[in-house]
Amino acid sequence: MRQSTAPFARRLAESAESLEPVLAGLVDRLEDASPADGAPPRLLAAMRHALLGGGKRFRPFLLMETVRLFGAAPDAALMAAAAVECLHTYSLVHDDLPAMDDDAVRRGRQTVHVAFDEATAILAGDALLTLAFDILSRRQTHPDAAVRSELVAVLARAAGAGGMVGGQMLDLASEGRALGEEEVRRLEGMKTGALIAAACEMGAVLAGAGPAERAAIRSYGRRLGLAFQIADDLLDVEGVAPELGKATAKDAARGKATLVQLMGVKRARAVLTETVARCEAALARFGPAAEDLAEAARFVAERRR
Amino acid sequence: MRQSTAPFARRLAESAESLEPVLAGLVDRLEDASPADGAPPRLLAAMRHALLGGGKRFRPFLLMETVRLFGAAPDAALMAAAAVECLHTYSLVHDDLPAMDDDAVRRGRQTVHVAFDEATAILAGDALLTLAFDILSRRQTHPDAAVRSELVAVLARAAGAGGMVGGQMLDLASEGRALGEEEVRRLEGMKTGALIAAACEMGAVLAGAGPAERAAIRSYGRRLGLAFQIADDLLDVEGVAPELGKATAKDAARGKATLVQLMGVKRARAVLTETVARCEAALARFGPAAEDLAEAARFVAERRR
Numbered sequence: 289m290r291q292s293t294a295p296f297a298r299r300l301a302e303s304a305e306s307l308e309p310v311l312a313g314l315v316d317r318l319e320d321a322s323p324a325d326g327a328p329p330r331l332l333a334a335m336r337h338a339l340l341g342g343g344k345r346f347r348p349f350l351l352m353e354t355v356r357l358f359g360a361a362p363d364a365a366l367m368a369a370a371a372v373e374c375l376h377t378y379s380l381v382h383d384d385l386p387a388m389d390d391d392a393v394r395r396g397r398q399t400v401h402v403a404f405d406e407a408t409a410i411l412a413g414d415a416l417l418t419l420a421f422d423i424l425s426r427r428q429t430h431p432d433a434a435v436r437s438e439l440v441a442v443l444a445r446a447a448g449a450g451g452m453v454g455g456q457m458l459d460l461a462s463e464g465r466a467l468g469e470e471e472v473r474r475l476e477g478m479k480t481g482a483l484i485a486a487a488c489e490m491g492a493v494l495a496g497a498g499p500a501e502r503a504a505i506r507s508y509g510r511r512l513g514l515a516f517q518i519a520d521d522l523l524d525v526e527g528v529a530p531e532l533g534k535a536t537a538k539d540a541a542r543g544k545a546t547l548v549q550l551m552g553v554k555r556a557r558a559v560l561t562e563t564v565a566r567c568e569a570a571l572a573r574f575g576p577a578a579e580d581l582a583e584a585a586r587f588v589a590e591r592r593r
Numbered sequence: 594m595r596q597s598t599a600p601f602a603r604r605l606a607e608s609a610e611s612l613e614p615v616l617a618g619l620v621d622r623l624e625d626a627s628p629a630d631g632a633p634p635r636l637l638a639a640m641r642h643a644l645l646g647g648g649k650r651f652r653p654f655l656l657m658e659t660v661r662l663f664g665a666a667p668d669a670a671l672m673a674a675a676a677v678e679c680l681h682t683y684s685l686v687h688d689d690l691p692a693m694d695d696d697a698v699r700r701g702r703q704t705v706h707v708a709f710d711e712a713t714a715i716l717a718g719d720a721l722l723t724l725a726f727d728i729l730s731r732r733q734t735h736p737d738a739a740v741r742s743e744l745v746a747v748l749a750r751a752a753g754a755g756g757m758v759g760g761q762m763l764d765l766a767s768e769g770r771a772l773g774e775e776e777v778r779r780l781e782g783m784k785t786g787a788l789i790a791a792a793c794e795m796g797a798v799l800a801g802a803g804p805a806e807r808a809a810i811r812s813y814g815r816r817l818g819l820a821f822q823i824a825d826d827l828l829d830v831e832g833v834a835p836e837l838g839k840a841t842a843k844d845a846a847r848g849k850a851t852l853v854q855l856m857g858v859k860r861a862r863a864v865l866t867e868t869v870a871r872c873e874a875a876l877a878r879f880g881p882a883a884e885d886l887a888e889a890a891r892f893v894a895e896r897r898r
Contacts, residue, residue, distance in 0.1 A: 318754045327754035331762040335754065382719060387711035406692035410715065411762050414687060414722065415754035421726040422749035425742050434738035437730050440745050444727035449623045449632035449640065449720040457636040457716050 296583050303352060304345035306363070310370045311339055314423065327415070334404045334412035335419075339377045342395050346588075347372045347487040350512070353580050354491025354505055365494050368430070368439055371423040372487045375447055378416035379483075381409055383456060417447075430494060438493050446486030455479025459544065467545045473514070476547065480520075481513025488512070488581075501573070508570035508581065515563040516588050518556055521548040523591075564589045601888050608657060609650035611668070615675045616644050619728065632720070639709045639717035640724075643686050644679065647700050651893075652677045652792040655817070658885050659796025659810055670799050672734040673744055676725040677792045680752055683721035684788075686714055688761060722752075735799060743798045751791030760784025764849070772850045778819070781852065785825075786818025793817070793886075806878075813875035813886065820868040821893050823861055826853040828896075869894045 315335050318327040348369030352362035384391040384399040392402050401409035423429060424439045445451060455478030488509030492502040525548055548556040567585035571578035620640050623632040653674030657667035689696040689704040697707050706714035728734060729744045750756060760783030793814030797807040830853055853861040872890035876883035
């Protein structure tokens with residue numbers, strides 16, 4: 289291990305800080321965007337509330353670290369990273385809606401439909417989702433249109449009916465039903481894993497990685513998504529609400545099956561360790577250059593909030 | 594005038610028919626899409642309910658007619674046309690939600706949240722919006738990635754916070770407030786005009802039109818959007834519900850200001866006639882080749898449902 293967890297957490301925080309002005313600038317620019325005279329102030333306020341409210345910016349970090357793995361400057365990936373964060377944020381805004389998970393608190397703050405209203409939250413989510421693709425289509429994201437188009441393809445497939453949106457649909461349908469471990473793995477792979485894997489793959493696309501390297505990164509990303517989800521479920525069981533900034537043990541209260549419930553805490557911890565090892569194995573071909581991404585997997589498994 | 598309105602209506606219907614199997618095929622393919630094993634059946638059913646429920650497919654028609662204007666085969670534009678229809682359909686599904694316009698009937702059928710449920714309608718809308726960009730990123734849409742990326746740019750900007758979503762936000766905020774004519778024009782230009790103009794502009798992009806030609810088409814599209822909205826408002830005042838397939842005079846009942854209310858029916862009809870003339874003027878540089886698009890503007894102004 290090259291670094292301890294402490295410096296890694298610092299690098300993650302620094303990466304999040306570098307993204308913040310990019311995200312803020314993207315929303316600011318909508319104030320005088322064509323084709324109209326600018327977006328309505330209340331809509332922009334809701335988008336800012338959701339997007340600039342903190343968060344670890346873990347998906348952007350993964351994208352930028354993957355770019356670094358292939359020898360490019362992570363800063364060149366800031367726009368694509370911002371697009372992924374816009375997409376992730378839209379999914380949180382819509383998932384929190386009364387008709388969905390009905391959450392009032394997110395990242396220690398009121399959710400958008402509580403701070404504003406339901407219609408505004410739906411529209412802010414729609415606008416953030418649309419903004420993600422707007423960003424990816426800009427020359428600033430990458431000078432090569434083939435790269436930009438491929439970024440759109442990877443993100444749209446991961447986010448759509450066969451990925452994240454489909455996973456949320458399965459999740460809602462699972463309330464009060466007894467799912468098996470395989471079903472929950474599929475559900476969580478779609479709901480959470482697909483976007484995490486896409487963030488990694490988009491980094492490989494941006495950096496011009498070859499097909500074999502891209503496949504290895506995708507494989508790492510999928511396993512990382514599973515590790516992320518198990519760690520999240522463990523936090524849901526063991527976490528403390530004020531530290532986490534959201535309600536805990538709520539999945540159980542809703543009758544939602546999590547992997548940890550199905551496996552038990554002990555086996556879940558064992559699967560988590562094994563999954564981290566698989567993440568490292570997927571990175572083996574890259575040698576020591578991939579140490580940062582390997583550390584990201586260990587960090588995910590060990591995080592306490 | 595080369596053709597009467599009757600053959601035009603038939604061509605519009607034929608264009609809609611040619612699009613139907615493309616739309617159906619796009620949703621079918623999600624059943625075995627990666628990265629997961631396929632989208633959930635209930636989500637796909639809701640997407641089909643919304644997308645395959647009829648409709649004039651006017652935006653796809655405009656896109657394909659613009660492609661024809663520049664000498665390309667309209668069939669080459671079917672994928673891009675399908676993307677625009679997916680995006681338009683998502684906006685209808687979300688606008689109909691209880692938190693928004695709260696409509697139970699659309700195109701003579703139950704709206705998605707009534708036929709399914711609210712969460713499913715939100716997710717089906719999200720999935721259709723995402724699918725629009727997925728489609729535009731495919732080689733099948735256009736072999737040149739620069740064209741695909743530009744299509745994404747045009748659609749995303751028209752659909753986002755500075756366009757369609759922003760217009761819906763302004764529309765919701767206008768209930769019970771007294772807006773001036775300029776405000777309503779801006780609102781409707783964003784809510785409806787932006788996507789109609791984008792459909793035309795995407796046709797120009799697909800066909801490789803030059804900057805001046807593209808600007809002329811965009812100008813035509815914006816004016817057409819205004820004509821469309823005034824005609825729609827007139828139908829809302831004068832229309833008969835069963836024929837229209839949706840509730841009428843509802844805008845007035847909600848205290849929403851329409852251009853027709855602000856102008857009065859007589860002046861609205863005059864502005865509509867003038868706007869159609871401006872559509873024709875924007876097309877003048879193209880000569881007789883643009884007769885189909887000019888006829889589309891006249892058709893919009895004269896439609897009775």
